[in-house]
Structures are given as structure tokens and as C-alpha cells.
Amino acid sequence: MHAIAVYEGESEPELIDLPRPDPDAGEALVRTLRVGVDGTDHEVISGGHGGYPADTDHMVLGHEAVGVVEDANGTDLSEGDVVVPTVRRRPNGDNAYFERGEPDMAPDGQYHERGIVGAHGFMAEYFTSPAEFLVTVPPELAELGFLVEPIxxxxxxxxxxxxxxxxxxxxxxxxxxxxxxxxxxxxxxxxxxxxxxxxxxxxxxxxxxxxxxxxxxxxxxxxxxxxxxxxxxxxxxxxxxxxxxxxxxxxxxxxxxxxxxxxxxxxxxxxxxxxxxxxxxxxxxxxxxxxxxxxxSVNSHVGHFEAAVDTLASLSDSFLDDLVTGIFELDDYEAAFVDDDRTIKNAIQFSEYEKRR
Amino acid sequence: MHAIAVYEGESEPELIDLPRPDPDAGEALVRTLRVGVDGTDHEVISGGHGGYPADTDHMVLGHEAVGVVEDANGTDLSEGDVVVPTVRRRPNGDNAYFERGEPDMAPDGQYHERGIVGAHGFMAEYFTSPAEFLVTVPPELAELGFLVEPIxxxxxxxxxxxxxxxxxxxxxxxxxxxxxxxxxxxxxxxxxxxxxxxxxxxxxxxxxxxxxxxxxxxxxxxxxxxxxxxxxxxxxxxxxxxxxxxxxxxxxxxxxxxxxxxxxxxxxxxxxxxxxxxxxxxxxxxxxxxxxxxxxSVNSHVGHFEAAVDTLASLSDSFLDDLVTGIFELDDYEAAFVDDDRTIKNAIQFSEYEKRR
Structure with missing residues (x-):
């Protein structure tokens, strides 16, 4: 599958090929619809923020994603559910912040952030995630679901x-x-x-x-x-x-x-x-x-993502049209990272949402 | 009655004579037991903080008081109740902060502080106060009730x-x-x-x-x-x-x-x-x-005084003995304002508490 990653020492994102991931127990496989680009991504690319996953020389970018469950893998999710992943993950086993559902309050070293520090992000055609970190979104928000994370x-x-x-x-x-x-x-x-x-x-x-x-x-x-x-x-x-x-x-x-x-x-x-x-x-x-x-305040937890889904639904179409200045196909991904005075919010489209029949 | 005041342009407190105040409707007359001295008093005396009441050239000091209701004056209080006064008062008519019981949240100009800014304090043998600003204290705390305000x-x-x-x-x-x-x-x-x-x-x-x-x-x-x-x-x-x-x-x-x-x-x-x-x-x-x-955080409201009464009761006698380094009679009031390395908490005694029989 295609993914967009940044390599250590490089200052531009690259389109790379990776094996499609297999979900572990408790994880679902998600087909990525869109992933937003924000200032943190630019900092990660320029090396000013974050850190590579252990034993790798690159990191898949992206932390503002929306996708569709491709394989629920025995979790409570259903194939076809539109989902948004949260960003923080357990670095090594459990810790109290994750146990109480507040990974956003964990201090340095007690979390990874997908696409930012210590874990690959969501800019790939598929990603896996523990179901507990996938927030379902109404189908009508599938196209703009990448805004749930920033909200x-x-x-x-x-x-x-x-x-x-x-x-x-x-x-x-x-x-x-x-x-x-x-x-x-x-x-x-x-x-x-x-x-x-x-x-x-x-x-x-x-x-x-x-x-x-x-x-x-x-x-x-x-x-x-x-x-x-x-x-x-x-x-x-x-x-x-x-x-x-x-x-x-x-x-x-x-x-x-x-x-x-x-x-x-x-x-x-x-x-x-x-x-x-x-x-x-x-x-x-x-x-x-x-x-x-x-x-x-930094980061956010599942409850904030759930509130954000409602908020996204409440924002006017005209505002959202003005906000989203570009949706770029995968073969035009470089354009999504251009940050000029006309750019407000860009996203990269990895696949199209098709409603379940 | 005797009172301790500071005059404009002076840098030492003085013992003065004032008429005993008459309570207005809704006010009680309180016989003062003790009034604590703190850093704010020293700032008021040195002119570094606060402001004189309108149309006066002096201010009666003191904002950490405990007293006994001498004349309940038709309020819900009873003669003999031990009471501690809060500090902030309405400057001119009502305002929203006082109406909702949160004068501590009022901004500059929307409050007076007794003994600090715009209103005479409690260092007098008697003072009056609206009953709503008098918090009752168990008789056993009468001697240390001047600690309720700082708590x-x-x-x-x-x-x-x-x-x-x-x-x-x-x-x-x-x-x-x-x-x-x-x-x-x-x-x-x-x-x-x-x-x-x-x-x-x-x-x-x-x-x-x-x-x-x-x-x-x-x-x-x-x-x-x-x-x-x-x-x-x-x-x-x-x-x-x-x-x-x-x-x-x-x-x-x-x-x-x-x-x-x-x-x-x-x-x-x-x-x-x-x-x-x-x-x-x-x-x-x-x-x-x-x-x-x-x-x-600045100041406090009635609810905080009520909590402070319980807290005072919970503090150990040995700690309180060590904390209170001097209780000075009125004719020795100047010693209460000496602030040396042996002074921790001083108070001035205006009258003695006698339990009701």
C-alpha cells in the first residue's frame, strides 16, 4: 500500500510502499479516507518536533485522519463504520493515564503520538488501531472527519x-x-x-x-x-x-x-x-x-473527540467550504504540503467514501 | 471608643477616639475581641496599598477580626454570638458580584475592603456590619477567630x-x-x-x-x-x-x-x-x-469563611500556639506592629470573651 513518510535527515515527505498492516487482537483495520495536514506535520517534517518510531529511519506522517472500518476483527466496531482515530498510544504496556482514559494528561515518555512522536501516523491507505481509540462518526461527516482531531x-x-x-x-x-x-x-x-x-x-x-x-x-x-x-x-x-x-x-x-x-x-x-x-x-x-x-493544554482524549463530532456537525457548510482549501489525491500529495497564504486547511485523499447499500 | 488608625501622610498607627457606631437596618453591632495584624496592614500603614475612605484623612486599620454580637438589631444573629466579619463591602449600591455572594470576584472599583481600601477596618472596640457579612464561629474558637480570615x-x-x-x-x-x-x-x-x-x-x-x-x-x-x-x-x-x-x-x-x-x-x-x-x-x-x-486569587467570600471555621477547628493546638507569637492589649498596641524575626502572627485584644451563662 502507499504511505507518506518522512525519512531521518530529509526535509520533504515521500510516497513509499509499505505492507498492508494486519490488526492485532483488539485492533480494527481501517481503510483511510482522508488525512489533514497541519502545522505539527510541518514541524515533524522539518525535524523541529517529535521523534521516529524505535528501530526505524522514517515515520509515516499524519494524525488527523478519518477512515472506514475494513476489518472489525472481532471488536465492537462494524465493517463500514466511519471512524476517526485518536492520536496518543501506550508506549510500553499500560500506564495510569491510559487506564483512566486520559492519555492526553500523560507526561513526556509515557505516550507515543501517531505521526508525531514514536509511532507511525495515518497517512497510508490502511492503518490499524485498537478499537478503544477509534471514535465513530456519522456517515455524513465522512468527508470532513479529518477535522474532528483539531476540533x-x-x-x-x-x-x-x-x-x-x-x-x-x-x-x-x-x-x-x-x-x-x-x-x-x-x-x-x-x-x-x-x-x-x-x-x-x-x-x-x-x-x-x-x-x-x-x-x-x-x-x-x-x-x-x-x-x-x-x-x-x-x-x-x-x-x-x-x-x-x-x-x-x-x-x-x-x-x-x-x-x-x-x-x-x-x-x-x-x-x-x-x-x-x-x-x-x-x-x-x-x-x-x-x-x-x-x-x-495539549492533545485530547476520546471524550473530546466525541464532543468534536457534534461540534463538526454544528459548523456551517459555508465556513467549512472556506476553511478546506484543498483535497489532494495521493499522486498529488506534494501539493498538500505547500503552505502559502492561500492555504488554510489541506487534506490528502487516500480513498473515496462509498455509502453502504 | 478606642480605635487604631493610620492618618494620611503618617507612617505609624495611632490610638484614636471615635464615637461608638450605631448599626443601620440589617446591621449588627459587634464588640471586638481580637484583630490580627498581617502584611497587608503593614502595606496599608506604609501607604503602599489601599486607599482612605471617602472624605476622611484616616482609616481605621484591621481586616482579621473576631467579635461578639452586642446588638443583633433585628437581624438573624443573637446577642452573644461569636462572629467573624468578611472584608469586602458594596461601594455604592448593589452590584452583581455582591448579589451573587461573590464579592471576592469583583474587579477594581466595585468593592471596598474594610481596613484596606475605601472603608474603615475592625481595629476598634466596636464595629457594625451587615449581618450577611458576619460568619458565626463556635464559642471555643472565640480567641483564635482572627485566624478565620487568613485561612x-x-x-x-x-x-x-x-x-x-x-x-x-x-x-x-x-x-x-x-x-x-x-x-x-x-x-x-x-x-x-x-x-x-x-x-x-x-x-x-x-x-x-x-x-x-x-x-x-x-x-x-x-x-x-x-x-x-x-x-x-x-x-x-x-x-x-x-x-x-x-x-x-x-x-x-x-x-x-x-x-x-x-x-x-x-x-x-x-x-x-x-x-x-x-x-x-x-x-x-x-x-x-x-x-x-x-x-x-484574591480575597474570599462567606463560603470560604465558613470552610475556614472548620479548618481552624482542625488545626492542632501546638501549631496554633507556635503560630500566634503575641496577643497585645490595647495600651500596648504598638508592639503588635513590630515585625521582627521572632514575630509570626500578632493580634490586638480589644476585649475579653466571656461565655454566656
């Missing part, structure tokens, strides 16, 4: 942010998304359903397709070159919730100041090293005197 | 920290208290009841009475001049919960790194301005990849 990332981050505000009556009105990449835009669409007013910060100048999406959602675009984060409360308003998906290392610290009283920052970016000066005394004081919170 | 500060901070970890199964084993002042030591005694292992960081050298208390609680003293916060995970272990009561502006940022995966920092200190460099990229990454949280 699940936000489901978790917002669950944790909300939890941090659950000891009092929190009545948030305004939310700010830092970052207009695909995850930022998906999150903005989710926030539009919940908050009275939303803002999305980016670095782009008009005309730009992400700004068009932001405005078609009814949200306000904030150009960071004109209005940096600390000025947002004066120019617009202080947000109750800030969602950081830029990986810009100053953003969490600037956000402490920009938040409204009792507000919370959900941080999701993964920056490289960068030392810089902050107004530390002022930020510390702001945190305390205004009861603010900062919550870091 | 309530920790009840709230820990409630918010726990809330931030409520979206997953959090199993904390180790807690670190930054600061060996009276609030730090009280918190350490509370943590000793809950955590397997506790640590308390201070700057003192042995012999020192706070180190004696820390060790008599079964906790480990960490001398910050030998082991600064970022080195605590290597020298001891990474704490699941860090409680910051130093007001040292670098501590919240250093704590992000020191926390165990999935850990939370509760920040309570109120530093002055201080700009400094941080390893911002690394801290941002740590927050995200290890699902860490930071929660700022």
Missing part, C-alpha cells in the same frame, strides 16, 4: 479553561483567538456559537482569505502589527477568554494583562526557546488582584 | 486551584508553599492534612521559629538562598501544587517550570513593579506540553 484539541482546551472558572459564576461575553491558522479559525467558529463578541488576531494584510472567513463568521479581525495584544483592551475590549494558537512565546504573558478580570487564557502553542523581558511585577499583580487564570 | 484566603485559592484541575483525575502528592510568613505557615498546616509530602520555602537561616514550625508539622524547609525555586524539582521533587504567598514577582514564572506535569500554581502575592527577563519560550512550552495551570 477535539479545542474541546479539551476549552473544557480545561472552563473548569478553571468553575469555582464562581463566570459570565464571559467576549473571546479572542490568537492565530488565524486552521486551528484558530475552527476555534473562532466554535466561539461564535458561544460568545457575544469574538476577535481573531493575525499578522496578515488584506486582501486575505482568513480575514474573509473571520469577518464572514461575524468576528472582528485584529491585525497584530497595528494592535498588539496588550493594546486590545483599549482598542476593542478586554476578552474574558483568550485562546492562544500562535506558538508566539510572548503571547501568554501579554495575555495576562489583556484579559478581563476573572478571565482565562488557554495556551496551546509550542514555541522554541526565546528569552525576553516582561513586566513581571505588573503581570503577577494582575493575575492575583483580578483572579485571572492561565491553562496550558 | 479563608487559602480556602478560596485552593478551591480555585482544584477547580482548574477538575477536568481530569488529578492525584496530587506533593505541595510547596512559597513563603514562611503567617499565611504561608497556616497554608502549610492545611496542606499537611491533605498531601503526602509538603515543602515550605523561605529565606531564613537556622535557628528560626518558622523553620521549627515547618519541621514540627512534618514538612521540609527549603532555604531559597541554597535552593531557588527552579532547582526544587532536582533537589527535592516537582510539586503538584505550588502556593505563592511571597509577593516575589519572579515566583509565579519560576513555578511554571518547577511544577510537576498537570500541576497548578496558586498565586496570592501582590508585588510592586519589576521588569525582568524570563525563559519565555521554555515556560510557554512547559505550560502547554505538561497541561499546567496558573491561578491568581
Amino acid at each position: 477535539s484539541i479545542t474541546e479539551k482546551a476549552v473544557e480545561h479553561a472552563d473548569a478553571s472558572r468553575s469555582a464562581f459564576e463566570w459570565n464571559p461575553d467576549a473571546a479572542l483567538v490568537l492565530g488565524n491558522g486552521s486551528l484558530g479559525l475552527i476555534t473562532l467558529a466554535m466561539f461564535e456559537q458561544r460568545f457575544d463578541r469574538t476577535y481573531c488576531l493575525g499578522r496578515r494584510e488584506r486582501p486575505d482569505p482568513t480575514i474573509d472567513i473571520i469577518e464572514s463568521l461575524g468576528s472582528t479581525y485584529v491585525n497584530s502589527t497595528e494592535t498588539p495584544v496588550p493594546e486590545i483592551p483599549d482598542v476593542h475590549e478586554a476578552p474574558d477568554l483568550i485562546y492562544e494558537s500562535t506558538g508566539y512565546a510572548k503571547h501568554p504573558f501579554e495575555s495576562i494583562e489583556a484579559l478581563a478580570p476573572n478571565g482565562v487564557l488557554a495556551a496551546l502553542g509550542i514555541p522554541g526557546d526565546w528569552d525576553f523581558e516582561i513586566e513581571g511585577g505588573k503581570l503577577h499583580r494582575e493575575l492575583v488582584l483580578h483572579n485571572k487564570a492561565v491553562v496550558g | 479563608s484566603i487559602t480556602e478560596k485559592a485552593v478551591e480555585h486551584a482544584d477547580a482548574s484541575r477538575s477536568a481530569f483525575e488529578w492525584n496530587p502528592d506533593a505541595a510547596l508553599v512559597l513563603g514562611n510568613g503567617s499565611l504561608g505557615l497556616i497554608t502549610l498546616a492545611m496542606f499537611e492534612q491533605r498531601f503526602d509530602r509538603t515543602y515550605c520555602l523561605g529565606r531564613r537561616e537556622r535557628p528560626d521559629p518558622t523553620i521549627d514550625i515547618i519541621e514540627s508539622l512534618g514538612s521540609t524547609y527549603v532555604n531559597s538562598t541554597e535552593t531557588p525555586v527552579p532547582e526544587i524539582p532536582d533537589v527535592h521533587e516537582a510539586p503538584d501544587l505550588i502556593y505563592e504567598s511571597t509577593g516575589y514577582a519572579k515566583h509565579p514564572f519560576e513555578s511554571i517550570e518547577a511544577l510537576a506535569p498537570n500541576g497548578v500554581l496558586a498565586a496570592l502575592g501582590i508585588p510592586g513593579d519589576w521588569d525582568f527577563e524570563i525563559e519565555g519560550g521554555k515556560l510557554h512550552r512547559e505550560l502547554v506540553l505538561h497541561n499546567k495551570a496558573v491561578v491568581g
Whole structure:
């Protein structure tokens, strides 16, 4: 079967041939429909993130997949079920985080992430997975099911942010998304359903397709070159919730100041090293005197994927049409990795979904 | 009646004469038993915190009080009830935070704090308070009831920290208290009841009475001049919960790194301005990849005072004896404000508690 992998020392993905995998006991065989491409994939390709599976010189890419069960192999799934795989897997035997269904809370070394660190991903015509890590999706979402994983990332981050505000009556009105990449835009669409007013910060100048999406959602675009984060409360308003998906290392610290009283920052970016000066005394004081919170969040678990399925179904067709800028066939896979100003969300199609008759 | 106040432009508290207050409708008149002295009082005296009540050139000090209802004035209280007053009061009419019983979550300008900002405190032979802000205390806690307010500060901070970890199964084993002042030591005694292992960081050298208390609680003293916060995970272990009561502006940022995966920092200190460099990229990454949280917390509400009453009753007599280093009569009030290395927690006695017959 065909698969898309990156080799150690190389900086471009390659189309390779691999044997079709056989499911172990408890695993199902899945025929891959589509796999999305995101910033993490680009980091994995460039060697800035992740790690190869043991005893290999390459890793099959891809962690945002949707597929169809080809062989249920005695699991509770049925052939023809549309499924989305979660990303984290047990590295060696059981551990407490996986046992309690919270692999997203496992620390370094206690998980692999398929397509990211220590385990092959889903960019192959077939993949196997323990059934416990396959979330079923209604057939009508088969084509866009590769969006369930990124949505699940936000489901978790917002669950944790909300939890941090659950000891009092929190009545948030305004939310700010830092970052207009695909995850930022998906999150903005989710926030539009919940908050009275939303803002999305980016670095782009008009005309730009992400700004068009932001405005078609009814949200306000904030150009960071004109209005940096600390000025947002004066120019617009202080947000109750800030969602950081830029990986810009100053953003969490600037956000402490920009938040409204009792507000919370959900941080999701993964920056490289960068030392810089902050107004530390002022930020510390702001945190305390205004009861603010900062919550870091990574990955997601089955419950977040299930919530994400419902969320995906609730997003408008027009938004999803604008978001998905390219579905590329396998023989045109290289185009899916082009990351220019017209690219928002690309996916690679490994096979077509055909409804069961 | 006698009261202890600070005058604008002065830097020492004074014993003054004031008319005994009359309770308004809904208020009770309370005969003051004891009022504790803490770091906030010292900041108020030195002019570094707070603000005078409108149209006055002085403020009666004190926010950690316990007293006896002298005139219930038609409220649900009874004469002879031992009560502790909460601190925040409505500045002008109602606001939503007070209406829902969460004045601790009100932002700047939407509250006064008795003895701290905008309203006279409790260091007087009598004070009045709306009954809704008076928490009854069992008679056996009358002498130490001035500790209910500081304990309530920790009840709230820990409630918010726990809330931030409520979206997953959090199993904390180790807690670190930054600061060996009276609030730090009280918190350490509370943590000793809950955590397997506790640590308390201070700057003192042995012999020192706070180190004696820390060790008599079964906790480990960490001398910050030998082991600064970022080195605590290597020298001891990474704490699941860090409680910051130093007001040292670098501590919240250093704590992000020191926390165990999935850990939370509760920040309570109120530093002055201080700009400094941080390893911002690394801290941002740590927050995200290890699902860490930071929660700022200020003040507390009636529910926290009620919890604090139970907590006070649970603390050992020997700890409380060691903690309270001085009870000063009114004519010796100046000694209560001396803050040397032998002082841990002082209080001023305005009248003696006599049990009802």
C-alpha cells in the first residue's frame, strides 16, 4: 500500500510502499479516507518536533485522519463504520493515564503520538488501531472527519479553561483567538456559537482569505502589527477568554494583562526557546488582584473527540467550504504540503467514501 | 471608643477616639475581641496599598477580626454570638458580584475592603456590619477567630486551584508553599492534612521559629538562598501544587517550570513593579506540553469563611500556639506592629470573651 513518510535527515515527505498492516487482537483495520495536514506535520517534517518510531529511519506522517472500518476483527466496531482515530498510544504496556482514559494528561515518555512522536501516523491507505481509540462518526461527516482531531484539541482546551472558572459564576461575553491558522479559525467558529463578541488576531494584510472567513463568521479581525495584544483592551475590549494558537512565546504573558478580570487564557502553542523581558511585577499583580487564570493544554482524549463530532456537525457548510482549501489525491500529495497564504486547511485523499447499500 | 488608625501622610498607627457606631437596618453591632495584624496592614500603614475612605484623612486599620454580637438589631444573629466579619463591602449600591455572594470576584472599583481600601477596618472596640457579612464561629474558637480570615484566603485559592484541575483525575502528592510568613505557615498546616509530602520555602537561616514550625508539622524547609525555586524539582521533587504567598514577582514564572506535569500554581502575592527577563519560550512550552495551570486569587467570600471555621477547628493546638507569637492589649498596641524575626502572627485584644451563662 502507499504511505507518506518522512525519512531521518530529509526535509520533504515521500510516497513509499509499505505492507498492508494486519490488526492485532483488539485492533480494527481501517481503510483511510482522508488525512489533514497541519502545522505539527510541518514541524515533524522539518525535524523541529517529535521523534521516529524505535528501530526505524522514517515515520509515516499524519494524525488527523478519518477512515472506514475494513476489518472489525472481532471488536465492537462494524465493517463500514466511519471512524476517526485518536492520536496518543501506550508506549510500553499500560500506564495510569491510559487506564483512566486520559492519555492526553500523560507526561513526556509515557505516550507515543501517531505521526508525531514514536509511532507511525495515518497517512497510508490502511492503518490499524485498537478499537478503544477509534471514535465513530456519522456517515455524513465522512468527508470532513479529518477535522474532528483539531476540533477535539479545542474541546479539551476549552473544557480545561472552563473548569478553571468553575469555582464562581463566570459570565464571559467576549473571546479572542490568537492565530488565524486552521486551528484558530475552527476555534473562532466554535466561539461564535458561544460568545457575544469574538476577535481573531493575525499578522496578515488584506486582501486575505482568513480575514474573509473571520469577518464572514461575524468576528472582528485584529491585525497584530497595528494592535498588539496588550493594546486590545483599549482598542476593542478586554476578552474574558483568550485562546492562544500562535506558538508566539510572548503571547501568554501579554495575555495576562489583556484579559478581563476573572478571565482565562488557554495556551496551546509550542514555541522554541526565546528569552525576553516582561513586566513581571505588573503581570503577577494582575493575575492575583483580578483572579485571572492561565491553562496550558495539549492533545485530547476520546471524550473530546466525541464532543468534536457534534461540534463538526454544528459548523456551517459555508465556513467549512472556506476553511478546506484543498483535497489532494495521493499522486498529488506534494501539493498538500505547500503552505502559502492561500492555504488554510489541506487534506490528502487516500480513498473515496462509498455509502453502504 | 478606642480605635487604631493610620492618618494620611503618617507612617505609624495611632490610638484614636471615635464615637461608638450605631448599626443601620440589617446591621449588627459587634464588640471586638481580637484583630490580627498581617502584611497587608503593614502595606496599608506604609501607604503602599489601599486607599482612605471617602472624605476622611484616616482609616481605621484591621481586616482579621473576631467579635461578639452586642446588638443583633433585628437581624438573624443573637446577642452573644461569636462572629467573624468578611472584608469586602458594596461601594455604592448593589452590584452583581455582591448579589451573587461573590464579592471576592469583583474587579477594581466595585468593592471596598474594610481596613484596606475605601472603608474603615475592625481595629476598634466596636464595629457594625451587615449581618450577611458576619460568619458565626463556635464559642471555643472565640480567641483564635482572627485566624478565620487568613485561612479563608487559602480556602478560596485552593478551591480555585482544584477547580482548574477538575477536568481530569488529578492525584496530587506533593505541595510547596512559597513563603514562611503567617499565611504561608497556616497554608502549610492545611496542606499537611491533605498531601503526602509538603515543602515550605523561605529565606531564613537556622535557628528560626518558622523553620521549627515547618519541621514540627512534618514538612521540609527549603532555604531559597541554597535552593531557588527552579532547582526544587532536582533537589527535592516537582510539586503538584505550588502556593505563592511571597509577593516575589519572579515566583509565579519560576513555578511554571518547577511544577510537576498537570500541576497548578496558586498565586496570592501582590508585588510592586519589576521588569525582568524570563525563559519565555521554555515556560510557554512547559505550560502547554505538561497541561499546567496558573491561578491568581484574591480575597474570599462567606463560603470560604465558613470552610475556614472548620479548618481552624482542625488545626492542632501546638501549631496554633507556635503560630500566634503575641496577643497585645490595647495600651500596648504598638508592639503588635513590630515585625521582627521572632514575630509570626500578632493580634490586638480589644476585649475579653466571656461565655454566656
